[in-house]
Amino acid sequence: MKNNEIIKIYPGSIAEEVGIEKNDKLISINGNPVKDIIDYKFLITDQYINIEIEKQDGQIWDIEIEKDYDEVLGIEFKDFILDKPKSCHNKCIFCFIDQLPKGMRKTLYFKDDDSRLSFLQGNFVTLTNMSEEDVDRIIKYRMSPINISIHTTNEELRVKMLNNRFAGKAYGRMKKLAQAGIEMNCQIVSCPGINNGSELKKTIQELYKLYPSVQSAAVVPIGITKFREGLPKLKLYTKDGAIAEIKMIKEMQKKFIENSSTPFVRLSDEFYVIAELDVPESDFYEGYNQLEDGIGMIRIFRDNIENNLNRLDLHKKGTFTIITGVSAYKEIQNAANKIMNYNKNVRIKVKKIINNFFGETITVAGLLTGQDIIEQVKDEDLCEYIIVSNNMIRKGYELEQNSDKVLLDDITIEDLENEFNRKILICDYSGEDLIDIINSCCKEE
Structure with a gap:
């Protein structure tokens, strides 16, 4: 196992109880070397296990543990899969x-x-x-x-x-x-x-x-x-x-x-x-x-708005700018109209962003970049808050230990907030929490 360093011990866990510490290294489980996280998850399920731990001073501890079946040790490793992810050697004609x-x-x-x-x-x-x-x-x-x-x-x-x-x-x-x-x-x-x-x-x-x-x-x-x-x-x-x-x-x-x-x-x-x-x-x-x-996103968004509209607080008012891509623009605008019709004190402006970075043929919100957003929004008359969907935030293996909210071009949500001098609210792309976000940020009339 290449990346077997332990970076976190959960309080009250088995690992804490038996003396495993941060920066210790896992060597083996029941005498079996651990190739990766799949080996670890498989080998750790037994009720009786014997693990070898290398302490920071080089000592090897042999620890016997009795636990419930499938009970976890309560540790996190430096690398999510305890190994480097396998790369693709294809050269697909359509590869993004x-x-x-x-x-x-x-x-x-x-x-x-x-x-x-x-x-x-x-x-x-x-x-x-x-x-x-x-x-x-x-x-x-x-x-x-x-x-x-x-x-x-x-x-x-x-x-x-x-x-x-x-x-x-x-x-x-x-x-x-x-x-x-x-x-x-x-x-x-x-x-x-x-x-x-x-x-x-x-x-x-x-x-x-x-x-x-x-x-x-x-x-x-x-x-x-x-x-x-x-x-x-x-x-x-x-x-x-x-x-x-x-x-x-x-x-x-x-x-x-x-x-x-x-x-x-x-x-x-x-x-x-x-x-x-x-x-x-x-x-x-x-x-x-x-x-x-991308299957069912329009329908679930539409249903979530329709099903939660009655939870909109009619005693509050506020203004919001929603940023989206070309594909979702019409649907987002329809949702905004429904919300504003239900509560006349809420004003929502929907801003459609053209994808100049990748080209106008790319129309989904999930592939928008911070620089396109900045360029096309900087001269807008912005509302009190800006709302973006969470599928604009870059996700992936390389972000497993990174809590920053980063767009594809490495511009962060914090960067956008500083640029526009506005708080940016991140909404689930399904729209499930949009009404809650509006309620929480609106003010009493």
């Missing part, structure tokens, strides 16, 4: 990281393809940058569910799309995982003229053959930034193309619902925005477990 400009923070260019992060954090893996031993380890430790970026089940096409000669093995590995009872969720980045249309239909049908081990499939449209020099030329979805995809998928969903009572595959909200069609009703999203893929 390859479309980043030069000069950004190094960690933004790191492509992880790590099944441990898939299990622990919900990251997606391609099943391409791993050995058969890695696949067997997923099965041994019951690392389930696993999120998989599949894109196509056509072996030859997948090799071309991922630019990896081993990429065609993925569906076979998924069969092996399904036979072992490992649950999977799949993501497909759909590229017009490459893996959409009939290819997309075939991929979805192949994935459905592994249902219920493959629990769901999410389809998202390709995102193209202005930084694609030297990369393959790709097309964006047009309105007609998005409508055709929605129509095709809708027919498949009907059959899946008839057979299994679930749509199984869902398109991201972006398809409906491009097609200028309304998103499906709430029941269609079955608990909204694909929100991270």
Whole structure:
């Protein structure tokens, strides 16, 4: 184990009781070396364990512990996974990281393809940058569910799309995982003229053959930034193309619902925005477990505003500027109008930010940068408070020990507050806490 230094001991924990201290190092559990956090979580579950600890003075302590099954020791390690995350060796034609400009923070260019992060954090893996031993380890430790970026089940096409000669093995590995009872969720980045249309239909049908081990499939449209020099030329979805995809998928969903009572595959909200069609009703999203893929965000936001509107305090007044991207602007403006109609003393201005940093083809709020916000908001007549959604805040492995609220270009929320001389309020992107935020910041009439 490379990064086994302990940085925190929880008060009242087993670790504190047996004398483990900050900066000690974990050597082994029951005589087994600990490769990473998955080994640790697996080995620590027993009721009787023997752990080796290296103290700061170099002494080795051999500690016997009796505890409840699955009871934790109460420690945190310096590195979240006790190892470096595995990197991706694919060269996907649609990879967003390859479309980043030069000069950004190094960690933004790191492509992880790590099944441990898939299990622990919900990251997606391609099943391409791993050995058969890695696949067997997923099965041994019951690392389930696993999120998989599949894109196509056509072996030859997948090799071309991922630019990896081993990429065609993925569906076979998924069969092996399904036979072992490992649950999977799949993501497909759909590229017009490459893996959409009939290819997309075939991929979805192949994935459905592994249902219920493959629990769901999410389809998202390709995102193209202005930084694609030297990369393959790709097309964006047009309105007609998005409508055709929605129509095709809708027919498949009907059959899946008839057979299994679930749509199984869902398109991201972006398809409906491009097609200028309304998103499906709430029941269609079955608990909204694909929100991270941008699926159901519009509907859950709309429902949360509608369901919580009656909690708006009519005896208070206040003014707010909400900052959002192009895709969500219309929905946010509609919500603002509902709130202002319900309480005439609340004023909300919605500011749409054009993504000049990545290019105007990138329209989602989650990819807005601080510099675009500053440039386009600095001359605005701002309200008392500014509200931004939490999906603008950069998240990821490299921030595990970093509590700063940082946007993609390393501009912080504090930087924006200083720039605008306004308090910035961070709202859940689902809108669940928007009414509470407005109530708490408004003043009595």
